[in-house]
Amino acid sequence: GEPLLSVRNLSVTFPTQHGPVRAVDSLDFDVHRGRTLGIVGESGSGKSVTSMAVLGLHTGAQVTGSITLDEQELVGLTERELNRLRGRRMAMIFQDPLSSLHPYYTVGEQIAEHHRVHFRSGRAAARRRAVEMLAEVGIPEPQRRAGEYPHQFSGGMRQRVMIAMALACEPELLIADEPTTALDVTVQAQILELIARLQQDRGLAVVMITHDLGVVARVAHEVLVMYGGRAVEQAPVDTLFAAPAHPYTRGLLDSLPRLDDPDDAPLRAIPGSPPSLLTPAPGCAFAPRCSRAASAAASERLRCQTEPPVLSGPAGHASACHLPTYEGAPS
Numbered sequence: 001g002e003p004l005l006s007v008r009n010l011s012v013t014f015p016t017q018h019g020p021v022r023a024v025d026s027l028d029f030d031v032h033r034g035r036t037l038g039i040v041g042e043s044g045s046g047k048s049v050t051s052m053a054v055l056g057l058h059t060g061a062q063v064t065g066s067i068t069l070d071e072q073e074l075v076g077l078t079e080r081e082l083n084r085l086r087g088r089r090m091a092m093i094f095q096d097p098l099s100s101l102h103p104y105y106t107v108g109e110q111i112a113e114h115h116r117v118h119f120r121s122g123r124a125a126a127r128r129r130a131v132e133m134l135a136e137v138g139i140p141e142p143q144r145r146a147g148e149y150p151h152q153f154s155g156g157m158r159q160r161v162m163i164a165m166a167l168a169c170e171p172e173l174l175i176a177d178e179p180t181t182a183l184d185v186t187v188q189a190q191i192l193e194l195i196a197r198l199q200q201d202r203g204l205a206v207v208m209i210t211h212d213l214g215v216v217a218r219v220a221h222e223v224l225v226m227y228g229g230r231a232v233e234q235a236p237v238d239t240l241f242a243a244p245a246h247p248y249t250r251g252l253l254d255s256l257p258r259l260d261d262p263d264d265a266p267l268r269a270i271p272g273s274p275p276s277l278l279t280p281a282p283g284c285a286f287a288p289r290c291s292r293a294a295s296a297a298a299s300e301r302l303r304c305q306t307e308p309p310v311l312s313g314p315a316g317h318a319s320a321c322h323l324p325t326y327e328g329a330p331s
């Protein structure tokens with residue numbers, strides 16, 4: 001079927017005192033109902049800015065291109081129109097639930113209020129819905145816990161509360177920005193399982209934003225890898241893990257802890273730092289950190305340093321690299 005969310009040629013530019021900064025550059029992607037797109041990259045790669053643009057939360061930025069939700073264009077909508085869509089049709093959860101929960105209201109009141117605003121439901125119905133949602137996200141004794149305040153919940157339980165709130169209005173699109181980064185590994189796995197289950201039960205389209213390919217491996221169907229505001233690789237999750245084409249993706253994979261051999265696998269973080277968005281390099285943004293370019297022939301190295309690679313590749317597997325390694329190709 002048609003994708004629920006469709007993003008075309010999306011660019012987001014922030015004015016700064018040193019000049020315009022293009023945080024997201026010419027991005028294209030689709031998310032279907034019942035599917036999860038993982039957007040992966042380091043901090044500053046543009047992944048969070050992308051999600052904010054989809055939600056229309058890009059104060060001060062210039063957004064160009066097209067973002068359609070169920071074929072409705074979102075770019076250019078008024079704040080009022082966006083407000084109606086946020087919560088009701090699309091919702092977001094963040095790394096830190098405390099920043100979006102009010103400390104002085106019980107979690108039940110907050111979920112109920114959210115529901116009341118979007119559905120104009122009565123107080124009693126909204127309160128019932130809040131308790132139902134707490135139960136659905138696996139909070140024990142939901143009736144009692146609805147009467148507690150955010151600080152009375154553990155980090156993991158608080159993230160469950162946020163998910164309950166996000167889903168209380170039955171959105172079709174859920175955007176999750178590093179929802180498990182602050183949690184320990186066991187709780188992280190539980191929350192990812194919960195998101196995956198809710199997605200299947202509800203046929204949600206999910207955008208999972210993370211710096212961690214381990215999270216992607218658990219929940220994503222498709223993956224978009226971002227570097228310096230651009231897509232550097234796009235592929236189904238199995239393809240991406242089996243045959244990463246871009247050296248940056250390969251670097252992210254190499255820095256994952258190895259489940260089969262946890263002791264013998266030191267984390268190999270990619271050396272170097274993310275590119276400057278203020279003064280972008282003339283060629284490939286990854287060139288200063290790229291070991292593939294470093295060991296390439298001089299003419300190829302020159303091309304990496306002078307000519308920006310364009311996203312291309314075999315059907316369903318795109319990468320932006322002059323020296324990609326597709327399946328069957330030597331690495």
Ligand code: SF4
Nearest residue numbers: 284287290304321322
């Ligand atoms: Fe490395 Fe060149 Fe590919 Fe950029 S284009 S990722 S520098 S090999």
Ligand code: MG
Nearest residue numbers: 043047048177
């Ligand atoms: Mg972020």
